[in-house]
Amino acid sequence: MHDRAPQLVDRQLPTDEARDLIALVRDIARQEIVPRAAEEEDTGRFPREVFTLLSASGLLGLPYDAEYGGGDQPYEVYLQVLEELAAARLTVGLGLSVHTLASYALAAHGTKQQQVEHLPAILGGGLLxxxxxxxxxxxxxxxxxxxxxxxxxxxxxxxxxxxxxxxxxxxxxxxxxxxxxxxxxxxxxxxxxxxxxxxxxxxxxxxxxxxxxxxxxxxxxxxxxxxxxxxxxxxxQGFAIALSALDSGRLGIAACAIGVAQAALDEAVGYARQRRQFGRAIADFQGLRFMLADMATQIEAGRALYLSAARLRDAGRPFARQAAMAKLHCTDTAMRVTTDAVQILGGYGYTADFPAERYMREAKVLQIVEGTNQIQRMVIARHLVGPEGR
CATH class of the missing domain: 2.40.110.10 (Butyryl-CoA Dehydrogenase, subunit A, domain 2)
Structure with missing residues (x-):
């Protein structure tokens, strides 16, 4: 297997605490997640011990109140943690996103007594x-x-x-x-x-x-x-709670999608630098260089889109339309980028010896979960021109 640790994205983080947090996540990804990702995905093994470690490290409740064991981190930071984890292994990044989604109803709409009774175990006590x-x-x-x-x-x-x-x-x-x-x-x-x-x-x-x-x-x-x-x-009130949770959850899926796309780009770049054909590295061929440039541009645009929506959320402003746009764009980007990564690796990209084919298979589900991309288009259109059949 040729899984490699994701390259380090140059992140613009608001505080020293956030920078330390990303450094911690990268250490966990490099030491505990990446080395076993391919083998465990192949065998279908769920890495419960990784989620136990994330909980013990304070990473399962990042956007929630520290009073109950959360991390008091803005969504702008939490989503970048998700991206890092998803780049290492989507099972882990998506798992954290789902746990955050499942915790939302209690954290945002529970009574004080409910929050005191249940949130500490959910946010930092090892529950999933x-x-x-x-x-x-x-x-x-x-x-x-x-x-x-x-x-x-x-x-x-x-x-x-x-x-x-x-x-x-x-x-x-x-x-x-x-x-x-x-x-x-x-x-x-x-x-x-x-x-x-x-x-x-x-x-x-x-x-x-x-x-x-x-x-x-x-x-x-x-x-x-x-x-x-x-x-x-x-x-x-449950359906309103569910929809509100999904607005935030869609940002989580967007961040995970960019993580997978970044991992695929990293794999493609590394391969293109090493693979030689016609006496030189294939990274020297203009057609392939243009593919890599397009992949990188789509990823950067997706990252900017989900972070922009997150900053609206952190400021207490409406962000549902932007969340739908981020989910739509980022997951479509992940599908395109992972497909191109397989193409760049050629025959090797179609084998399980390299992770590109796994990234491509994983990217597809992100266009479906937490509202299909067709639903995202409906949501965006409603914000633009109102509901259907007015």
Missing amino acids: GAYALSEPSSGSDAASLRTRAVRDGGDWVINGTKAWITHGGVADFYTVMARTGEEGPRGITAFLVPADAEGLSAAAPEKKMGLKGSPTAQLHLDGVRVPDSRRIGEEG
């Missing part, structure tokens, strides 16, 4: 989260979900099936969206469900073309009983 919104019959049309929660005294009893759940079967808690009222978005409520709840089980992980080390599975809720103290927000 999953986000359960999608279902077999409701993916892009998430508001039509069928999982139902019915009140029974001081508890809720939840029945239904969730689908495409990252960390399904390995998470310690699930943020579950379930119907508690009328059809449509106003009848959905959010719940914090522990993984050991009776009646909760995960199916066998899906067999995927990429991200084999990151388990994706259906989640079955068969009479799962949770106390009302685990209801997050008001009844009927």
Whole structure:
């Protein structure tokens, strides 16, 4: 295998603390993630010990309140941490993004008592989260979900099936969206469900073309009983919470996409410098140099776009449109760049001896998760010209 540590991107970080944080992440990536990434992805091994290390290092709760074990870091910094981790191994970068997404409802909409009780373990106590919104019959049309929660005294009893759940079967808690009222978005409520709840089980992980080390599975809720103290927000507020979480989550996917694209570019540049044809390095041929220049330009544009959206978020300004644009552009960029990287490596790019083919397989899913890129275009258009059928 020819996995290499990603080249060091020249980052513009706002504080010395942020610079130290990136240095820590790079050390972890170089020592603990990159050396085993190819082998573990090939065998489908989930690196739980890496997430334990990230938690112990203070990296699982970066954008959340230090009062509860978070890192008090702006999204501008958190997303660059994600990019570094995704460049080393997408299973890890995406896993951190999903954990942050799963923690959002409690951190942003939980009561003070709920936050005191649960957030320290979630942000710095080694727990790992999953986000359960999608279902077999409701993916892009998430508001039509069928999982139902019915009140029974001081508890809720939840029945239904969730689908495409990252960390399904390995998470310690699930943020579950379930119907508690009328059809449509106003009848959905959010719940914090522990993984050991009776009646909760995960199916066998899906067999995927990429991200084999990151388990994706259906989640079955068969009479799962949770106390009302685990209801997050008001009844009927769950869909609004879910959408708000996805605005931030899309920035996480954008950063992960740029990480994968950067890793692919690094691999292509390294190969082009070493590979010789017709008596010289192929990096000397203009056609290939133009390909590399285009790849690098697309990556820099994507990085600037996700950071711009993050700064809006950090300033408390609306950023949903920019988040959709970042997710759209960065994931499309990752697909183009990884495809070009395979082309530059030629036959070697099509073999598992080099990581370029893995990057290409992994990039594809980023155009699908947390809202397909067709959905992102719909979101952007609504901000420009209003909803359809006015």
